[in-house]
Amino acid sequence: MKHYTLFFLLSLPLAFINGQVFTEITGTPFEDVASSSIAFADIDGDNDMDVLIAGAPSFATFPSPISKLYTNDGDGVFSEVENTPFEGVFAPSVAFSDIDGDADMDILITGAISPFTPPISKLYTNDGDGVFSEVENTPFEGVASSSIAFTDIDGDADLDVLITGNSISKLYTNDGNGIFTELTNTPFEGVSSSSIAFADIDGDFDMDVLITGDTAFSWTAPSMPVSKLYTNDGNGLFTEVAATPFDGVHNSSIAFADIDGDNDLDVLITGDTSDLMQPISKLYKNDGSGIFTEVIDHPFIAVSTSSIAFADVDGDNDMDVLITGKTIDQTQNISTLYTNDGNGTFTEVNDMPFAAVSSSSIAFADVDGDADLDILITGDVSTMQAISKLYKNDIINSDYEQVTETNDVYLFPNPANHELIISNMIAIETLRIYDSSGQVVKQLSVDSKKMTVDVTNLPSGNYILELKGDNNSVTKQFVK
Numbered sequence: 001m002k003h004y005t006l007f008f009l010l011s012l013p014l015a016f017i018n019g020q021v022f023t024e025i026t027g028t029p030f031e032d033v034a035s036s037s038i039a040f041a042d043i044d045g046d047n048d049m050d051v052l053i054a055g056a057p058s059f060a061t062f063p064s065p066i067s068k069l070y071t072n073d074g075d076g077v078f079s080e081v082e083n084t085p086f087e088g089v090f091a092p093s094v095a096f097s098d099i100d101g102d103a104d105m106d107i108l109i110t111g112a113i114s115p116f117t118p119p120i121s122k123l124y125t126n127d128g129d130g131v132f133s134e135v136e137n138t139p140f141e142g143v144a145s146s147s148i149a150f151t152d153i154d155g156d157a158d159l160d161v162l163i164t165g166n167s168i169s170k171l172y173t174n175d176g177n178g179i180f181t182e183l184t185n186t187p188f189e190g191v192s193s194s195s196i197a198f199a200d201i202d203g204d205f206d207m208d209v210l211i212t213g214d215t216a217f218s219w220t221a222p223s224m225p226v227s228k229l230y231t232n233d234g235n236g237l238f239t240e241v242a243a244t245p246f247d248g249v250h251n252s253s254i255a256f257a258d259i260d261g262d263n264d265l266d267v268l269i270t271g272d273t274s275d276l277m278q279p280i281s282k283l284y285k286n287d288g289s290g291i292f293t294e295v296i297d298h299p300f301i302a303v304s305t306s307s308i309a310f311a312d313v314d315g316d317n318d319m320d321v322l323i324t325g326k327t328i329d330q331t332q333n334i335s336t337l338y339t340n341d342g343n344g345t346f347t348e349v350n351d352m353p354f355a356a357v358s359s360s361s362i363a364f365a366d367v368d369g370d371a372d373l374d375i376l377i378t379g380d381v382s383t384m385q386a387i388s389k390l391y392k393n394d395i396i397n398s399d400y401e402q403v404t405e406t407n408d409v410y411l412f413p414n415p416a417n418h419e420l421i422i423s424n425m426i427a428i429e430t431l432r433i434y435d436s437s438g439q440v441v442k443q444l445s446v447d448s449k450k451m452t453v454d455v456t457n458l459p460s461g462n463y464i465l466e467l468k469g470d471n472n473s474v475t476k477q478f479v480k
Contacts, residue, residue: 021314034380035055035380042105044129052070056386089120097457139172142166143168147164154234160174162209168191193250209238212271260343264288266344270308303325305325309375313373314395317475325360357379372395376390409422421451
């Protein structure tokens with residue numbers, strides 16, 4: 001392993017120190033899938049990242065879909081868990097969450113079992129050791145070509161869930177014990193081929209939501225792609241934001257992140273703007289009050305059937321982004337990494353080893369415990385070939401800890417199960433916690449040098465803690 005002086009680390013971007021950034025890990029047990037969804041979580045309480053992979057090997061061969069769980073030994077070596085109760089699905093969405101407050105990761109799985117049977121939305125609780133049991137009689141409507149997301153919409157410290165797909169967008173509130181009730185009379189447009197993302201877009205410390213997808217078809221109104229933004233009043237009551245600049249998209253992927261270090265959440269939107277393969281990749285900056293303006297000059301390639309994920313891949317405390325999908329002429333797939341200069345200016349990183357995919361799913365996680373973010377990519381490399389490939393990040397090694405310790409902010413314990421203590425915060429005003437996809441999962445105002453943050457309801461995983469004031473910014477990584 002190479003070692004450098006601290007001065008050298010701070011003076012040269014880490015992305016270019018170690019040459020080849022990512023290396024493919026061969027010999028993994030993962031089944032190749034497309035039309036897929038993947039999610040990392042610590043399912044068995046051993047402080048490493050396990051993974052669930054759902055999807056189908058290839059639509060061209062009409063195969064049996066899967067939903068397979070793989071446990072991690074802590075060094076990034078995975079083993080399939082046999083005899084899980086999960087239904088195999090294609091066109092899926094999967095999400096881990098602690099739905100019942102017992103400090104382990106439960107899971108919701110949606111998708112189609114076959115073209116000839118109704119789609120499902122099934123919830124499974126975890127006993128703490130990674131053994132799952134299906135929850136009967138949930139109110140969730142079965143969906144495919146869907147998107148699902150957990151968040152606390154009403155400030156009661158439990159995780160509610162929004163489910164889209166099959167021309168619905170339904171919100172379900174949690175009573176804290178994992179009992180869900182549909183919240184009726186929401187303003188959400190029902191969509192298919194959808195993507196959703198929660199974020200606090202206006203700085204009022206509640207979760208707003210962006211929904212994309214195809215509207216329902218009727219004899220009086222054909223389906224059309226939409227991108228609709230809804231703000232939350234803090235009690236879970238949402239209002240549509242009129243006249244946003246967003247293009248309507250389906251077969252889409254969306255993600256929020258603070259790309260320019262100004263303490264608000266910007267958004268990247270990819271997908272098709274019509275049924276005639278007119279894809280986009282558009283970036284919009286937030287003015288801090290939830291007013292978005294399109295960024296015209298960026299390097300992102302327009303894609304559909306896409307997946308995008310923000311993460312700090314090079315250890316310079318800003319959000320980089322990986323984009324996969326199919327380009328406008330439908331002849332080329334991409335998996336392209338773009339690094340951020342900290343001001344929201346992105347540059348394509350050449351010579352990455354990533355397989356180019358569409359109908360894809362991507363997820364960052366530290367699979368080997370070396371404090372950097374590795375990546376799993378699934379999807380179609382061609383109409384007859386799907387992949388599931390894991391890539392190890394070689395940028396951030398043990399030297400990364402030398403850099404983060406210079407800022408004098410301390411986290412304890414790390415990993416954290418219930419409470420994260422943050423001390424020695426000087427002139428800090430805002431605290432944000434990002435998950436491994438770049439989504440903000442918690443935001444708080446700061447009025448002291450030390451505070452305790454409740455992370456009980458966060459899914460197990462790798463997180464980035466961002467602390468900001470008028471004249472300083474500190475970023476730390478921690479594990480839940």
